[in-house]
Amino acid sequence: MEKLIKKPSEEIYEIEFSGQFIPEKLSPLWFANKKLLGKKEARQAKIVNIYEGSHCSFKTEFLEIYIQPHRFRILSKNLNSYDLVNDMGISIAKILEDSLYDDFYLNLKLHYTFPSDETLAKMLNKLHNTNQWNEIFDSNQLHAIQLFNFNETETYMQKTLLSISPCDRTDMQHTTHLFIKNHFHRNPENSSIVSILESNEHRIDSSIILANKIIKKYF
Amino acid sequence: MNPLEATTDKCVNLYTDSTVHDYDITNNNSFTYDYKWEGIVIDLKENELIARLIESSTNEEDELVFPIKNVPEDDLELLEIGAIFNFYVGYKKINGTVQNSDFIKFRRKKIDNTDIDDILDTMNEIDFGSVLEEH
Numbered sequence: 259m260e261k262l263i264k265k266p267s268e269e270i271y272e273i274e275f276s277g278q279f280i281p282e283k284l285s286p287l288w289f290a291n292k293k294l295l296g297k298k299e300a301r302q303a304k305i306v307n308i309y310e311g312s313h314c315s316f317k318t319e320f321l322e323i324y325i326q327p328h329r330f331r332i333l334s335k336n337l338n339s340y341d342l343v344n345d346m347g348i349s350i351a352k353i354l355e356d357s358l359y360d361d362f363y364l365n366l367k368l369h370y371t372f373p374s375d376e377t378l379a380k381m382l383n384k385l386h387n388t389n390q391w392n393e394i395f396d397s398n399q400l401h402a403i404q405l406f407n408f409n410e411t412e413t414y415m416q417k418t419l420l421s422i423s424p425c426d427r428t429d430m431q432h433t434t435h436l437f438i439k440n441h442f443h444r445n446p447e448n449s450s451i452v453s454i455l456e457s458n459e460h461r462i463d464s465s466i467i468l469a470n471k472i473i474k475k476y477f
Numbered sequence: 478m479n480p481l482e483a484t485t486d487k488c489v490n491l492y493t494d495s496t497v498h499d500y501d502i503t504n505n506n507s508f509t510y511d512y513k514w515e516g517i518v519i520d521l522k523e524n525e526l527i528a529r530l531i532e533s534s535t536n537e538e539d540e541l542v543f544p545i546k547n548v549p550e551d552d553l554e555l556l557e558i559g560a561i562f563n564f565y566v567g568y569k570k571i572n573g574t575v576q577n578s579d580f581i582k583f584r585r586k587k588i589d590n591t592d593i594d595d596i597l598d599t600m601n602e603i604d605f606g607s608v609l610e611e612h
Contacts, residue, residue: 322501338511338512
């Protein structure tokens with residue numbers, strides 16, 4: 259796996275499915291029954307919340323699972339465990355194949371903390387030439403930027419969405435998001451979610467390479 | 478798909494809406510790890526497993542022997558020659574004290590009928606019969 263050239267204050271690799279799910283049914287016990295978690299691992303899972311018809315979220319030592327009626331997310335807060343996220347994602351896509359829509363995401367979510375608000379603002383202003391706004395605002399400051407890149411293959415269409423924006427979390431000061439979301443839309447005629455996931459098991463590498471380019475140039 | 482097409486049926490910004498931090502931000506895992514080796518079981522003895530390992534960032538290879546008692550109880554059913562596992566090295570925080578620690582985690586991936594069919598197709602293509610006859 260590629261390595262980030264600068265250690266983030268938080269790192270997340272995530273697979274996000276869209277579909278129709280019954281959150282309360284998909285408890286840690288269900289995962290253990292399907293052999294996706296060990297029995298002890300499932301028993302020791304930390305339940306974040308389970309609300310009937312609304313949420314089921316829990317954490318194990320390596321993975322976090324968040325299920326809502328139309329979203330199913332598997333994530334790890336350590337990029338070294340990207341393969342465990344992929345294994346779980348591929349297994350879920352096989353078991354719940356009929357519940358999935360044609361779209362899913364492979365996300366790299368990074369948080370980078372700067373020494374001060376001033377250094378963070380300076381970095382944000384480097385992302386885009388804001389001089390052209392001088393006639394509108396006397397003293398303008400770039401708040402956030404979003405870009406995407408579009409790619410199409412025979413079996414799927416893919417959009418890479420890049421977002422850099424300040425983080426509003428109270429536990430993180432002078433921090434920015436560097437989020438890279440790879441949005442896949444399968445061609446239902448000739449591909450399955452599983453086959454696209456399997457052919458993109460190392461997509462995290464291209465996301466890290468992209469993040470490194472941005473870090474090197476702007477951070 | 479039009480590249481500019483909306484990705485949801487609601488008027489939301491995927492990055493600035495409340496879903497940006499819709500995960501538990503507390504980190505209460507007991508084990509924190511910085512180093513990972515990817516391993517494959519190449520032999521099994523009564524109390525030990527022998528594995529070929531690759532360090533995930535340097536790709537350095539090594540062969541190591543692990544006592545089977547270090548395999549988590551949950552993963553014993555996955556233990557066989559050819560099984561793939563991760564070996565993590567990090568630290569544990571116990572009652573405020575930091576201790577070096579390591580963890581073996583076997584990979585779990587659901588094998589479905591299509592996978593089994595693919596394996597059988599590949600085996601048929603290889604034509605083991607004629608290979609055996611030659612020897």
